[in-house]
Amino acid sequence: MLAAAKPLSQLSPPELISHFKQHIQQFSQQATQQFNQHVDIRTLLHQRSHCIDDVLKQLWQHFTLDQDNIALIAVGGYGRSELHPNSDIDLLLLAKKTVTPAQCEKISQFITLLWDIKLDIGHSVRTLKETLSIGQDDITVATNLMESRLLCGELELYDELQVAIEHPRFWPSSEFYIAKRDEQIERHSSTTSFDLEPNIKGCAGGLRDIQTIGWIAKRHFKATFVEQLVAHGFLSKDELVQLLACQDFLWRMRFALHNVANRGEDKLLFNYQHDVALALGFSDSQQLAVEKMMKQYYQTVRQVRELSEMLLQLFKREFLGRIKPLDIINLNELYQRRGQFVEAKKETIFEQPQEMINIFLNAAIDPEINGVYAPTLRLLRQARHELEQPLCENIDCRKAFMNILKHPNGINALSLMHKHGILASYLPAWEKISGQMQFDLFHAYTVDEHTHRLLLNIQRFSQPEHKEEFPLCSVLINTLSKKGLLVLAAIFHDIGKGRGGDHSELGAQDALEFGPLHGLNNHDTRLVSWLVENHLMMSITAQRRDIHDPDVINEFAKAVKDETRLAYLYCLTVADICATNNNLWNNWKGSLLRELYFYTLRALRRGKMSEVDADERIDEYKSKALQIINNREQTTVSQEQVSDLWQTFQPDYFLRHTPVAIAKHTQTIIESETTSKPLIALFNYDKKNSSELFVYTQDKINLFAKVMRVLGSKNVQINDAHVMATNHGYALDTFTISELDGSAVTEPRRIKSIVQTLNKSLTVKSFKPHSKRRIARQVKHFNVPTRVSFIDNDNDSENNDYTIFELVALDVPGLLATIGDVFTKQRITLINAKITTIGERVEDFFIIADEFGHSLGDAKKQTLQQSLLKAIEKINQ
Known part of the structure; x- marks a missing residue:
């Protein structure tokens, strides 16, 4: 302890605070130095706990609480002496009887000073009777009490507490096991081990899972340390070594995270990952250091999850097996099902390597199986550890693997x-x-x-309960003669990542090598390889190209070649998007992909999508839209009005909108009182994930920039833009928009605010809406170089007199408004835009023309490119 200049009793409150803050600060600096010198992490956690012990004991005496028949008890992680740099310090102040007002005052002064010296204190003041009553009702309180340590005060009272909580009636082993198991299940349901920003304490496979093992062992076996599970036959020595190594890595990661965050943070946020990686000794560039650290983290939590699952199964058998034994169902000569777990009948089962594959075939055959029985899992883990070569090099293993791929429920097996x-x-x-x-x-x-x-999504396509969620996939999956080829394409589609180079090409080459080795014929091998190489093609075409352009459809159809490939690719694309993140798939993306599928299908069947096809679709959509208008009750819109208005619309308008949208636009324009002012409306066509903003006004060169600025100020996400002019000089623009969380804009007051602000922006020249949106916390930690790339276009064709470019940039507030401002200054006419946000980056696709409606020359392209790069660089600063 740091020596004070004079006795504590003679220090003023500010001096007392300064003394202990200085002591803790010096200790923390020393602990960080020891951490960097790779001192054992367990030692560091114990040392910090003992440091805090000393502080509390001195202050307990300073406030004369040692004279009040109260026990000061450390509980929880502090009770285990596992105190990280900024962990909570949980205390129980245990009294023989209800504390007096004088004692309350001293306790208040004691706790307040602890807060003043910046200790994160959690405390409770209770009698023994209150403590036991709450502990019997609350599993968390009971767990904390089991890990208690007496710091100072009434030893006799503390002993009474220990006797009471160690009694079987306080929490019987079986009930304690069930409560902790249910607690873990609930915790796992709200988080995942494989988040980009994982909670290293609470996620599946995190520190809390290791602690759960220790708690159950302590309750049943009175085991003080998890090491004692070896003596009880629940862990082998090798498993103990692995578990402790996992714990040490997670402890070191948490220690470093607390230091970097300078607070008790357990979520490994992006803004901490690089510094944590360096603190743990991972080097190289920022991205590589983080990726190396996270790879070891993910592998660690996977090991903990497996060990935890095995031990909880063994605990269940110990505590509940006699009360409710699992039913045993014979599967074949080698395996049986015990409850929901597959079990090997012989301990020597994995001496035949193919059985390491065949055991999982049982999960495909019997849908009741969802795991491996703990004793068999232990044998499997040992056999896996002893492997000297990949299983695919064994011909019997290859046969077993192909049996799984060919089975209708093979994904169940692959998942396990x-x-x-x-x-x-x-x-x-x-x-x-x-x-x-x-x-x-x-x-x-x-x-x-x-x-x-992705594999689980493919499985859902075949399940009736998901038919409404994936209607087209549910149909197409049943038309595939060999679903296993789709599964193979899924396995290989991203397998080339992390090697450098194009992961699609690397994965396609792997698939080409896999096919002959596993007995696939040349046709099937090439199909799988083609799917892997082109697995991004459909989503890119749907989201970044104008799928209403016959040339785009013909180009895509030419690449796909036949209907079979199209069906495989559509299913793979949908499954891939849905597996990327929980917010990526929505009705808007679904409708784009379905449109692309059916347009391509028609082109493949007819040989080519032509102008005749487009004319047929225009007539069909007009007819359906007119029918919708006529069927509307009390309609005041005449067919003559509709015909006159449609005469002013470009043919492309009818290709780019559904009959429902065409009818809605038409009615809105005709029923408006005037067309001298901007006509702005927001529609929701029964879509949960997007809304349509409709703008009909006299066309102006800066219209796009103004709309983008308003939507940006309202924190609206823009997904798509169809910008076109009528024959009489009006803009007929539609924007697919959503809230930042991906939902449709539906709140009436919000809709009114957006429409009113946009109206003001388009009618009042001096009005400029103010944007309050800031760069997202996560986005700040990524570097996305801005890139403007012009795409070759057949400008010899009269119908293709436009310019196409793609813009890649960091997703920052005001980006689209900035692009619009550049268009205005350069006198650029926007024809169409595809706005795609991919995590921290945007990949936007624009079709433009000059002010005279022609494509841009080389000089104009270069000027536009430089202007965009300069403007975007400015808003990134």
Whole structure:
């Protein structure tokens, strides 16, 4: 303890605070130095606990609480002496009887001073009777009490507490096990191990899971340390070594995170990851250091999850097995099902390597199986550890793997293989992507976990309960003669990531090598390889190209070649998007992909999408829109009015909108009182994830910039823009928009505010809306170089007299308004825009023309490119 200049009793409150703050600060600096010198992490946690012990004991005496028959008790993590730099310090002040007002005053002064010296104190003041009553009702309180340590005060009272909580009636082992198991299930349901910003304490496979093992062991076996589970036969020595290594890594990561965040933070946020990685000794560039650290983290939590699952199964058998034994169902000569777990009948089962695959075939055959029985899992883990070569090099293993792929429910088996590391043991390329972080905001999961979720989506396509969610996929999946080829394409689609180079090409080459080795014929092998190489093509075309342009459809159809490939690619694309993150898929993206599918299908069947096809669709949409208008009750719109208005519309308008939208636009324009003022409306066509903003006004060169500025000021996300002019000089613009969380704009007051502000912006020259949106916390930690790329266009064609360019940039507030301002200054006419936000980056696609409606020359392109780069660089600063 730091020596005070004079006795504590003679120090003023400010001097007392300064003394202890200085002491704790010096200790923390010393602990950080020891951490950097790789001192054992357990030692560091114990040392900090003992440091805080000393502080509390001195202050307890300073406030003469040692004379009041009260016990000061450390509970929870502090009670275990596992105190991280900014962890909560949980205290129980245990009194023989209700504390007096004088004691309350001293306790208040004691706790207040602890807060003043910046300790994060959580405390309760209770009698023994109150403590036991609350502990019996609250599993969290009971758990904290089990880990208590007496710091100072009434030893006799503390002993009474220990006797009471150690009594079986306080929390019987079986009830305690059930409560902690349910607590863990609930915790796992609200988080995932494979988040980009994981909670290293509370996620599945995190520190809390290790603690749960210790708590259950302590309650049943009176085990003080998890090491004692070896003596009780629940852990082997090797498993103990692995569990403790995992714990040490997570402890060191948490220690570093608390230091970097300078607070008790358990979520590994992007803005902390680089500094934490450096503190843990990971080096190289920022991205590589973080990816290396996160790969080890993900592999660690996977190991903890597996060990935790095995131990909780063994605990269940110990505590509940005699009360409610699991039913045993015979499966075949080698396996049986025990409850919901597959179990090997012989301990020597995995001496035949193919059985490491065949065991999972049972999960495909019997849908009741959702795991591996703990004793068998232990055998599987040992066999996995002893492997000297990939399982795919064994011909019997290859046969077993293909049996799983060919089975209708093979994904059940693959899911368990992934969970228990056998997919990585089978495919060397899969092992490389296991725990591979994707350093962006677009992908929510590691590469292997994303692919696992993609496989589960393919499985959902075949399940009747998901038919309404994926209607077209549910139909197409049943037309595929070999669903296993789709599954293979899913496995390989991202398997090339992390190697450098184009991951699609690398994965396609892997698929070409996999096919012959596993007995696939040349046609099937090439189909899988083509799907892997082109797995992004459909989503890119739908979201970044004008799918109403016959040339775009013909180009896509030419690449796809036939209806079979189209069906496979559509299913793979939908499953891929839905597995990328929870917010990426929405009705708008779904409708784009369905349109692209059916346009391409028609082009493949007719040979080519032509102007005749477009004319037929225009006539069809006009007819349907007119029918919708006529069927409306009390309509005041005449067919003559509709015909006159439609004469002013460009043919492209009818290709780009549904009959419902055409009818709504038409009615809105005709029923408006005047067309001299801007006509602005916001529609929701029964879509949960997007709304349509409709703008009909005299066309102006700065119209797009003004609309973007208003929507930006209202924190609205723009997904799509169709900008076109009528034959009589009016803008007929529609914008697909949503809230920042991806939902439709539906709140009436918000709709009114957007419409009114936009109206004011278009009618009052001096009005400029103010944007309050700031750069998102996560986005600040990514560097996305701005890129403007012009795309070759067949300008010899009369119908293609326009220019196409793609813009890639960081997603910052005001980006689209800035682009619009550049268009205004350069006298650029916007024809169409596809706005795509991919995590921290935008990839926007624009079709433009000059002020005379022609494509841009080389000089004009260069000027536009430089102007955009300069303007975007300015708002990024």
